[in-house]
Amino acid sequence: MSENSLSSFSSHVDPATTPDNVIKALSIDNLIFGLDHGQLDILLIKHREGISAGRWALPGGWIRYDENLRDAASRHLLELTGVSDLYLEQLKTFGRVDRFPNERVVTVSYYALVSAEDYDLAAGHNAADACWFNVRALPELIYDHAEIIQYGIEQLQQNVRRRPIGFNLLPEKFTLLQLQELYESILGTKLDKPNFRRKIMKMGLLASCDEKQTGVAHRAAKLYRFDEQAYNTLMEKGFSFEI
Amino acid sequence: MSENSLSSFSSHVDPATTPDNVIKALSIDNLIFGLDHGQLDILLIKHREGISAGRWALPGGWIRYDENLRDAASRHLLELTGVSDLYLEQLKTFGRVDRFPNERVVTVSYYALVSAEDYDLAAGHNAADACWFNVRALPELIYDHAEIIQYGIEQLQQNVRRRPIGFNLLPEKFTLLQLQELYESILGTKLDKPNFRRKIMKMGLLASCDEKQTGVAHRAAKLYRFDEQAYNTLMEKGFSFEI
DNA sequence: CCAAAAGTGTTCGCTATACACCCATGA
DNA sequence: TCATGGGTGTATAGCGAACACTTTTGG
Structure with missing residues (x-):
């Protein structure tokens, strides 16, 4: 707590x-x-x-x-x-x-x-x-x-x-694992990493920041941000966010 | 109107x-x-x-x-x-x-x-x-x-x-076409009859009334009713209704 | 017979799932 | 070199969309 x-x-x-x-x-x-x-x-x-x-x-x-x-x-x-x-x-x-x-x-x-x-x-x-x-x-x-x-x-x-509201709980720039852990935490379930990545990326809602994590004791992950413009464009075409 | x-x-x-x-x-x-x-x-x-x-x-x-x-x-x-x-x-x-x-x-x-x-x-x-x-x-x-x-x-x-709330708009006993037309009307879309039937039936939420339509100028359809007990049982097991 | 709706079968392509695997990096 | 997470590949099963088809019934 x-x-x-x-x-x-x-x-x-x-x-x-x-x-x-x-x-x-x-x-x-x-x-x-x-x-x-x-x-x-x-x-x-x-x-x-x-x-x-x-x-x-x-x-x-x-x-x-x-x-x-x-x-x-x-x-x-x-x-x-x-x-x-x-x-x-x-x-x-x-x-x-x-x-x-x-x-x-x-x-x-x-x-x-x-x-x-x-x-x-x-x-x-x-x-x-x-x-x-x-x-x-x-x-x-x-x-x-x-x-x-x-x-x-x-x-x-x-x-x-x-709805893509979960992004509001993350910092502006985040890694895919952070996003996955957010969903796991709220939904109380475990998600498969490869499948989660593909699903999210395929939606086209994330924009790469062309940056990487720093200060981590493992391979640094790419940072992404939620692409609101892409989301609005997709919504006009009748896109449906589902996780 | x-x-x-x-x-x-x-x-x-x-x-x-x-x-x-x-x-x-x-x-x-x-x-x-x-x-x-x-x-x-x-x-x-x-x-x-x-x-x-x-x-x-x-x-x-x-x-x-x-x-x-x-x-x-x-x-x-x-x-x-x-x-x-x-x-x-x-x-x-x-x-x-x-x-x-x-x-x-x-x-x-x-x-x-x-x-x-x-x-x-x-x-x-x-x-x-x-x-x-x-x-x-x-x-x-x-x-x-x-x-x-x-x-x-x-x-x-x-x-x-x-949620299976649409049934509330139908009479107790109804045909699959009535149900389909209800969804088409509310959602404003056309649905494929064979696929709709299979989807609904596979959920296991409908109980046959062992009765048929009467007074129609074509092959009489079977009448079904919403099986609330089956629905409650399924919900306990974590069933998710989706159309 | 025909019209109209009931109901079944089948193909095809996509996607979810499960899981094996390699890569990069700091300690 | 090992632990840790980053990231990719792939086989399989199941489902949805599309549509051809047969069945039943009243007129």
């Missing part, structure tokens, strides 16, 4: 201190996934005040009246990690009557994949405690956040096979 | 008459799909009162404080069509700031597939006007409902290929 301590401003929901310019009974919760040494991590924060003080939770907060849902998710993400311009997608809305104590609060969840390069950036801000946790070793969480994470992981496993 | 007129109680959102026991700023909208002569239809209602009187809309309404989201969707569906116990799944939450006039209303959308057998049942209740519309010939709709429907159709096209 990784616990890169990270300080950030937490505006997580707390009905006792709800400001006036937000929608009552409606909140945002972000699932921010990162990859650390081939392990899938998720970013959690610790409440400092209110009814949930000292307990771990998903980073989230209220939605302003003049703010689109995705913008609210982006804002909370930016405030918490300093990262912007991410792949950020709506996951699901959770609204069980008793999911929140005393009040009825429905929450819209979003998820984002943070690249390994931005992984440490997250440690920049100042406020509530925040840490990366391995998704297989989570602490106790408030409300239904464990359930939301469980759902998010399942969706991530499905989406990562159908 | 089919327009089986259907009367039903509409509790669709209207901020002017919002009762006290519901969550303000949060509504439900249902996408109810049906199949008519091989064409994909969607159920729409016409407002009788309020700011949207006389205009077509998705059947929906407010969420009560003591009511889970899905229960609210079920309730509105039941009130509008008389059908219960349906495949009913959350689609997405729409919350653009300006999607609703004067107020901020976020809506959680659900979708359901109504079987051909229940298709007419929908005409049972009494209240606002309601009709089935071919999804390719929709009237003008209120708010962002056209956008929601567009999104719903795209999701339906994807989900119908990955």
Whole structure:
């Protein structure tokens, strides 16, 4: 389990201190996934005040009246990690009557994949405690956040096979083995190296960086980057990404 | 375009008459799909009162404080069509700031597939006007409902290929050609009959009814039904439905 | 008989899978 | 020279696409 301590401003929901310019009974919760040494991590924060003080939770907060849902998710993400311009997608809305104590609060969840390069950036801000946790070793969480994470992981496993979003978890330049280990880690399976290489290369989504790894105690691997332009071109022709 | 007129109680959102026991700023909208002569239809209602009187809309309404989201969707569906116990799944939450006039209303959308057998049942209740519309010939709709429907159709096209939900659009007993035409209609493609048959049969999800079509001017086809038990057994073994 | 749809058979090429193998490099 | 991962080759089985074909039934 990784616990890169990270300080950030937490505006997580707390009905006792709800400001006036937000929608009552409606909140945002972000699932921010990162990859650390081939392990899938998720970013959690610790409440400092209110009814949930000292307990771990998903980073989230209220939605302003003049703010689109995705913008609210982006804002909370930016405030918490300093990262912007991410792949950020709506996951699901959770609204069980008793999911929140005393009040009825429905929450819209979003998820984002943070690249390994931005992984440490997250440690920049100042406020509530925040840490990366391995998704297989989570602490106790408030409300239904464990359930939301469980759902998010399942969706991530499905989406990562159908859309080239996994690249967001890697640095700009990566090796084929890194990519393979990413898929193995998220999907929880072993993949055949030669077959994986061929499959990926045949898609034509990777551009060679004409560079090689350095500082490794074995033959240096070629570095590739995700070729977004090629992807867009292929998509227009009705290409379907499948792993 | 089919327009089986259907009367039903509409509790669709209207901020002017919002009762006290519901969550303000949060509504439900249902996408109810049906199949008519091989064409994909969607159920729409016409407002009788309020700011949207006389205009077509998705059947929906407010969420009560003591009511889970899905229960609210079920309730509105039941009130509008008389059908219960349906495949009913959350689609997405729409919350653009300006999607609703004067107020901020976020809506959680659900979708359901109504079987051909229940298709007419929908005409049972009494209240606002309601009709089935071919999804390719929709009237003008209120708010962002056209956008929601567009999104719903795209999701339906994807989900119908990955999960055996299409059967919900057919009667209990159906022929292989009916099933094929369903997929052709939703996916907007032509499929090869022999190959489709083999693919479906090899999955082992269909149980023979030991019955044949009657009243057709050609060789009568065997009738099949979806074998839910076989499906559950296969799912436990890690089976993946793909068309 | 014909039309229309039911249903079967067969070919061909691609792709997934499994696994053996050689290459380059630092310690 | 060995360990480690980089990278290539290849045989095989199975599946999908394409399409020719036979069967059954009502009119």
